[in-house]
Amino acid sequence: MSCGVMANHLGWGIIGSEGWRKGPWTTEEDRLLIEYVKLHGEGRWNSVAMLTGLKRNGKSCRLRWVNYLRPDLKKGQISPHEENIILELHARWGNRWSTIARSLPGRTDNEIKNYWRTHFKKKAKVSSNNNEKSRTHLLRRQQYQQQQQQNQVDMKKIMSLLDLSDNRVPSLPPMRQDMATNIHPNTAEEQGFLYSMLNGYTSVADSSNDDILWDGLWNLDDVHGNLSGVCTTSKAGLHISATPSTDHSLSSKIFSS
DNA sequence: AAGAAGAGCAACCGCCGATAC
DNA sequence: TGTATCGGCGGTTGCTCTTCT
Numbered sequence: 503m504s505c506g507v508m509a510n511h512l513g514w515g516i517i518g519s520e521g522w523r524k525g526p527w528t529t530e531e532d533r534l535l536i537e538y539v540k541l542h543g544e545g546r547w548n549s550v551a552m553l554t555g556l557k558r559n560g561k562s563c564r565l566r567w568v569n570y571l572r573p574d575l576k577k578g579q580i581s582p583h584e585e586n587i588i589l590e591l592h593a594r595w596g597n598r599w600s601t602i603a604r605s606l607p608g609r610t611d612n613e614i615k616n617y618w619r620t621h622f623k624k625k626a627k628v629s630s631n632n633n634e635k636s637r638t639h640l641l642r643r644q645q646y647q648q649q650q651q652q653n654q655v656d657m658k659k660i661m662s663l664l665d666l667s668d669n670r671v672p673s674l675p676p677m678r679q680d681m682a683t684n685i686h687p688n689t690a691e692e693q694g695f696l697y698s699m700l701n702g703y704t705s706v707a708d709s710s711n712d713d714i715l716w717d718g719l720w721n722l723d724d725v726h727g728n729l730s731g732v733c734t735t736s737k738a739g740l741h742i743s744a745t746p747s748t749d750h751s752l753s754s755k756i757f758s759s
Numbered sequence: 760a761a762g763a764a765g766a767g768c769a770a771c772c773g774c775c776g777a778t779a780c
Numbered sequence: 781t782g783t784a785t786c787g788g789c790g791g792t793t794g795c796t797c798t799t800c801t
């Protein structure tokens with residue numbers, strides 16, 4: 503069903519009190535917006551309505567372009583690799599979806615947010631259904647934490663071996679090599695984090711440990727109400743103690759594009 | 760076959776920081 | 781320096797589609 507049909511069918515696509523259309527975009531609206539960006543580039547979204555005749559406000563235009571019309575968007579399902587990256591970065595940054603999205607070319611913050619939300623709910627439900635297994639989970643979590651402590655020891659060794667003048671990370675699979683070279687760590691701390699993230703996720707989030715990781719994340723959510731304090735723990739193999747909610751400078755340095 | 764429930768996703772809202780004036 | 785505007789972000793809503801009963 504096209505957006506236009508849906509809009510008509512549902513009475514959606516109404517004109518708001520300020521004269522702006524709302525609701526799903528029609529193909530004609532998309533075409534106008536694409537034409538605008540071709541001619542004027544991205545930005546100055548508030549002038550779209552004036553220059554194209556679109557009855558959409560600037561925010562709506564920007565959102566439509568960023569989340570749906572951008573030519574470099576990657577369509578299709580999130581791959582297992584991407585899921586692992588999301589997991590790791592969420593453990594690190596919390597709900598900073600735009601920061602996470604910058605590490606996943608072609609994916610939008612909205613897409614990642616939706617993905618996390620739906621999978622979070624799914625996993626959380628599974629977790630709540632498995633209360634009877636809690637003792638087993640506790641035991642496994644203890645094992646997991648021991649593994650993370652070992653990871654920290656390993657990390658120190660890795661950092662001592664890293665050549666900080668060279669951003670390329672040796673001995674990584676191609677996908678992780680791409681990540682490493684795109685992110686450009688500047689300091690030993692950043693490079694250490696990046697390295698632990700890239701190397702750690704197979705041990706953390708492979709199929710055998712995946713439920714432990716999710717379980718840890720859900721429990722953190724229960725405790726904190728949100729995941730803003732996640733990385734003060736070793737739950738996801740991360741060990742830099744700055745909290746995501748305050749550590750804006752590091753994230754912007756690491757993920758600046 | 761029909762209704763209910765859940766999953767997935769597009770889009771809106773409100774807040775906030777950056778920038779212009 | 782104060783105010784207005786714009787753009788970006790995270791949270792939330794509401795709709796369709798799919799699966800289950």
